Amino acid sequence: xxxxxxxxxxxxxxxxxxxxxxxxxxxxxxxxxxxxxxxxxxxxxxxxxxxxxxxxxxxxxxxxxxxxxxxxxxxxxxxxxxxxxxxxxxxxxxxxxxxxxxxxxxxxxxxxxxxxxxxxxxxxxxxxxxxxxxxxxxxxxxxxxxxxxxxxxxxxxxxxxxxxxxxxxxxxxxxxxxxxxxxxxxxxxxxxxxxxxxxxxxxxxxxxxxxxxxxxxxxxxxxxxxxxxxxxxxxxxxxxxxxxxxxxxxxxxxxxxxxxxxxxxxxxxxxxxxxxxxxxxxxxxxxxxxxxxxxxxxxxxxxxxxxxxxxxxxxxxxxxxxxxxxxxxxxxxxxxxxxxxxxxxxxxxxxxxxxxxxxxxxxxxxxxxxxxxxxxxxxxxxxxxxxxxxx
Numbered sequence: 001x002x003x004x005x006x007x008x009x010x011x012x013x014x015x016x017x018x019x020x021x022x023x024x025x026x027x028x029x030x031x032x033x034x035x036x037x038x039x040x041x042x043x044x045x046x047x048x049x050x051x052x053x054x055x056x057x058x059x060x061x062x063x064x065x066x067x068x069x070x071x072x073x074x075x076x077x078x079x080x081x082x083x084x085x086x087x088x089x090x091x092x093x094x095x096x097x098x099x100x101x102x103x104x105x106x107x108x109x110x111x112x113x114x115x116x117x118x119x120x121x122x123x124x125x126x127x128x129x130x131x132x133x134x135x136x137x138x139x140x141x142x143x144x145x146x147x148x149x150x151x152x153x154x155x156x157x158x159x160x161x162x163x164x165x166x167x168x169x170x171x172x173x174x175x176x177x178x179x180x181x182x183x184x185x186x187x188x189x190x191x192x193x194x195x196x197x198x199x200x201x202x203x204x205x206x207x208x209x210x211x212x213x214x215x216x217x218x219x220x221x222x223x224x225x226x227x228x229x230x231x232x233x234x235x236x237x238x239x240x241x242x243x244x245x246x247x248x249x250x251x252x253x254x255x256x257x258x259x260x261x262x263x264x265x266x267x268x269x270x271x272x273x274x275x276x277x278x279x280x281x282x283x284x285x286x287x288x289x290x291x292x293x294x295x296x297x298x299x300x301x302x303x304x305x306x307x308x309x310x311x312x313x314x315x316x317x318x319x320x321x322x323x324x325x326x327x328x329x330x331x332x333x334x335x336x337x338x339x340x341x342x343x344x345x346x347x348x349x350x351x352x353x354x355x356x357x358x359x360x361x362x363x364x365x366x367x368x369x370x371x372x373x374x375x376x377x378x379x380x381x382x383x384x385x386x387x388x389x390x391x
Contacts, residue, residue, distance in 0.1 A: 010279060010354050016287050022361060025313045028294045031198040041201070046211040047158045055162055062264045063163040066377075070170035070257055073383045075250055077181040085243045087189040093130035095240040100324070111318045117307050118315070132301045135186065139194035140295060141231070142182035144224055147204040148258070149175035151220040158213035159265075167261055174254040181247055189243065194304075199295040203288055214269055218281055221262025222340070223288040226332040229255040229373065234328055249382045256377035259332060263373055266340050278345045282355045285342055289333065289362065296326055330364035332373055339372040 014020045019027040058064045097107050104110060107126035113119050152175055155168040186193040207219035229252060236248040270278065297316075302309035309316075316322060337343055337355060344353030352360075359365040 009276075011283055016283055017290055022290060023317075025297075025310060028199075028297055029299055029310065031202065031294070038195070041196075043205050043208045045154065045208055047154060047213065047216075048211070049157045050160050050213075052160055052162050052165070057163060057166070060161065060163045060264075060268070063161070063167055063261070066257060066261055066264065067163065067167040067170065069378070069381070070167060070174070073253060073257075073381055074170075074173070075177070075253075075383050077177045077184070080250065081181065081247055082243055083184070083188075087241055087243060089131055089134065089190060089241075090127060092239060092241040092244070093127060093134060096134075096238050097130065099238045109315075109319060111315065113315055116311050116315055118312065129301070129305065131190075132305060133298060135190050135192075136194045136298055136301045137231075137235075138182060138186055138190070140197055140200055141228065142179060142186065142193060143196040143200060144204075144228055145175055145178040145182060147200075147207070148220055148225060149179060151204075151207055151216050152258075154208065154216050155213065155220075158216065160213070161265075164261075164265055171254075171258055171261065174258065178251055178254065181251070185244065185247060194300050197295040197298075197300060199291045203291040206284075206287075214266060215281070215284060217262045217266055218284060219288055221258055222266065222336050223285060223292065223333060225255055225258045225262070226336055226373070227292050227329050229259055230329050230332045234325060253380055253382040253384075256373055256380040259336065259373035260377040263336050263339055270340055270342075275346055278342070279354075282342050282345065282353075285337055286355060286358045289330065289359070289364075292329070293326060293362065296322070296329075327364055330359075330362070331367045331370055334359055334364055334367040335370045335372045338368045343368065 012020075013022065017027075021027075094107065097104060101110055106123040107130060108121070108123060109126070113121070118125075149172065152168050152171040156165050156172065159165055159168065183193070203219070203224070207216055207224075210216065210219070232248045232252045232255060236245060236252065239245055239248075270281070273281075297309070297313075299309055302312070334343075337359075342353075343356040343359070344351070345355075347353045356365060356368075359368075
């Protein structure tokens with residue numbers, strides 16, 4: 001197959017996403033959220049359950065090391081976090097704003113909002129927006145962790161390697177703990193949670209519905225967990241709230257292993273895929289990246305505050321904090337995709353690959369040379385670090 005044939009068979013943005021322009025606000029907002037009263041959501045799982053009668057442990061040493069690390073780095077969400085601490089959410093929002101807008105004396109954004117529904121807002125209203133946005137962000141973390149819980153259980157069921165089944169079983173426990181602690185924080189320290197964002201829900205549905213076991217890895221371990229690891233890291237660096245800071249630190253300790261699990265497994269598996277199969281994975285990675293970016297429009301927040309978000313989109317896109325946050329979310333995804341060979345697969349050395357061009361279009365390719373998570377997960381093991389200090 002020639003390079004021209006490979007490029008010619010890649011689907012367009014419109015075919016993959018249903019829109020030509022990645023930033024088309026009408027298309028993004030047209031994806032509606034669930035009814036807040038819905039508590040059950042069923043998804044068709046088309047995968048086969050795979051048994052393996054080869055119980056030889058250690059055929060894949062990197063996975064075996066990861067499994068041993070997971071067994072010694074478990075923690076208890078009820079007893080290992082300082083739940084006795086009070087949470088001052090107003091102070092938390094003001095402190096975070098000072099990080100992103102160090103020259104501000106209040107929460108009014110440093111750009112012109114005249115002619116928008118926000119033009120009459122003052123510090124009080126922007127504080128309410130900050131609190132709601134924090135609640136929404138943590139709610140989506142919680143929903144994403146439940147998605148990881150379901151997907152990792154599916155990996156146990158579908159992956160054909162015993163070393164991978166062993167490790168994935170430890171991740172199921174990790175994900176249950178993550179859902180537990182985010183739910184407790186939202187319900188006991190804040191004011192409850194938001195429903196799952198429609199774009200995140202669609203992505204999780206796609207991951208679960210796909211019959212191929214490695215697509216569960218790519219969608220969840222590389223894309224969703226990779227973005228979560230970056231987001232947790234950013235929030236950890238910018239929040240002053242001690243309970244949330246410790247919660248995030250411990251969750252990140254687990255998440256780094258989870259992403260490494262995907263990198264280690266797929267790096268081996270992708271070496272034996274055909275060009276057409278790699279093309280499918282590139283397209284899926286791009287679609288997942290855009291869906292995750294779309295969710296940060298936070299339309300559920302604006303709906304709850306009874307504000308029409310469409311006139312605000314040009315203003316939202318000027319917010320320097322949002323721009324930085326949205327870009328840095330891909331600081332784990334891009335280098336991990338590079339480690340898997342997805343950025344430039346199918347083109348001669350020195351030429352731009354299809355996924356590289358898509359990440360350039362999203363303005364996130366600058367992260368490609370950061371450390372991939374398969375190499376750095378042990379440095380993020382906060383649980384082991386704390387136990388070493390206490391001993």
